[in-house]
Amino acid sequence: MTAPNAPAASPQPARIPRLRTMVRVGMRMMFHDKLKLAGTLFGVIFSVVLVNQQLGVFLGLLSKNTMFIDHAGADLWIVPGSTETLQAGKPVPIAALYEARTTPGVAWAEPLLFGGATVSLPSGGSEPVTVVGTKAPAWRGGPWNLVAGSVEALRHPDTMIFEDSERDKLGGLNLGSVREVNHRRTVVGGFTWGLLPFAPSYSFADYDYARLLLNTPSDETSFVLIGVEPGADRDAVARAVKERVPSLEVLSASQFRSRVLSYLLRQTGIGATTGMSTIFGLLIGLIIVSLSMFSSVIDNIREFGTLKAIGCRNSDLALMLLVQSTVYGLLGSVIGLRLVTLMADGMRSPKMALVLPWQAFAATPVLMTLLCGLASLLALMRIRKVEPGMVFR
Amino acid sequence: MNNVTERHCVVDVKGLKKVYGSGAVAFEALKGVDFCAAAGEFVMLSGPSGSGKTTLLSILGCVLRPTAGRVALFGRDVAGAREDELPALRLGLIGFVFQDFNLIASLSASDNIALVLRLRGWQPKEATREAEKLLAEVGMPEKAPSLPRDLSGGQRQRVAIARALAGHPPLLLADEPTANLDGRTGVQITEMLKDLARAHGSTVVVVTHDNRIFHLADRRMHIEDGRIQEEVT
DSSP: OBOSSOOOOOOOOOHHHHHHHHHHHHHHHHHHOHHHHHHHHHHHHHHHHHHHHHHHHHHHHHHHHHHHHHHHOOSEEEEOTTOOSSSOOSOEETHHHHHHHTSTTEEEEEEEEEEEEEEEOTTSOEEEEEEEEEOTTTTTTOOOSEEEEOGGGGGSTTEEEEEGGGTTTTTSOOTTOEEEETTEEEEEEEEESSOOOSSSOEEEEEHHHHHHHHTOOTTEESEEEEEEOTTSOHHHHHHHHHHHOTTSEEEEHHHHHHHHHHHHHHHHOHHHHHHHHHHHHHHHHHHHHHHHHHHHHHHTHHHHHHHHHTTOOHHHHHHHHHHHHHHHHHHHHHHHHHHHHHHHHHHOOSSOOOOOOHHHHHHHHHHHHHHHHHHHHHHHHHHHHOOGGGGGO | OTHHHHSOEEEEEEEEEEEESOGGGOEEEEEEEEEEEETTOEEEEEOOTTSSHHHHHHHHTTSSOOSEEEEEETTEEOTTSOGGGHHHHHHHHEEEEOTTOOOOTTSOHHHHHHHHHHHTTOOHHHHHHHHHHHHHHTTOGGGTTOOGGGSOHHHHHHHHHHHHHTTOOSEEEEESTTTTSOHHHHHHHHHHHHHHHHHHTOEEEEEOOOTTSGGGOSEEEEEETTEEEEEEO
16 A cells, blocks of 8 residues: 655756756865866866967967058058068059059058168178168158167168167167168167067168168169048049059058968968967867866766765756866966966067967857866766666665 | 555555566566555665665665566655656655765765755755754754764764755665664664654665664564565564
């Protein structure tokens, strides 16, 4: 005979209190085993540091090759056809400058000279530099990040501004030092900081002096920089200029930038190298976190069995793991990003600078949380197989 | 076993069989067990290792599926319940006391008890209050914040009993509750389990081979070779 007034099994409680309970238990279990916590966090931090360091170096290298375009202040560039890098290539006829200046919507247009030169060293050797010729009085495409001297020094005869970090390399330059550049006596009028592309460092000269140094005919230049009138449609102005110089290309600054980046990624292999390192970093993080969480489940297998025996469902335990993986991801990201920031500050130099955009700071916690979530799948699979009956064995 | 039919069975087992494995390696752990426990009874199951007593307890605890037979707990056919219904059945009907205590190491004594209550939908404050009350009932009110590692074996088992009683489940299942305790503590713990279960109105099934506590049973059954051999009075 069975009991007539049987007690009912308790109804399933509201989802939120149950979630809160499992979150709390998950957190307590996680912070209880400090060694395991440290091991798992190490995996996440390692991943965050490696990925962001690689990304920072990669973006730093790219920015070195596009910084000139970013700082030139031009809305549009007239460049020779098929230009993919910011280097002297086929010349641009100077007539293009006058065509641009007379195009409706153009506020200003200035020529810019680019070319390779060598600096003779007192010791006897020579070092290459990239000579940039810029026009007074606006000095479009002129030097920035000046740490000594002034751009106005370029008005003085035979004067150039060099890169500060190359002073030793160029034979111990100081303000007022004299060197031969392409066999012409040149005076040092100032120094910039950090203007080091993949190519030799930028060295600035007045346009006419640069033309002499580079032996450029007066009817040719390297690029034409264009500023668009306020309120004018930049694309429309670009089309109008292009109609006047059909043999040349008219690019917006962002188009030129993209083209340079695209070339670098295709031709230099730094994209593939950095990509591999990034994937490697993520993979190592995934493996460490995955094994650490799995081993944590194995270590506490009896507790998970007990939780199942007293009424927890697989979904409750999955939630616990999810919470743990989220906390691992977020906490590891915060610590890792802090380390990367410190590393970036420590590594900052004219030759090497980690560039960490805000997007990296925003994406890292999301990426790491996803990675930790993925890493918890192995542990979850083990938990699903835990028989509550094991607690009686 | 005549009294099975006479008793008001809240735990009602008929023709229970459990076979582990299949084919040549099949092992029949239970060979048609009939078992009954009345409301509020304190029943002990004893028997040698491998006799099937833990298998029977596991099936009663809804943590193991029988191969054949009927298992009804308080009128509910748990043998036929769907897999996803079992956690709720365990949570609502059964409190467990384990041989190894099985407390959650990272939770305090109070939180181990409150966990069950919170899973049952109690508000955190009420759950904590009730947990502290239960700890007082097992004589350890001052141990509420202690972690299991800071408790002795006897104290851990007291916390486990308090956890089993949390939410007043109508059935308590205890698996060798004195196995890891010295003789005196084992008897004390079992006496406490019996008294508290009675106060809470719970039916208790204890699996044990500890003859020092046999005298505390309302009824004691001996299980051997997968069959309940005799009822020892």
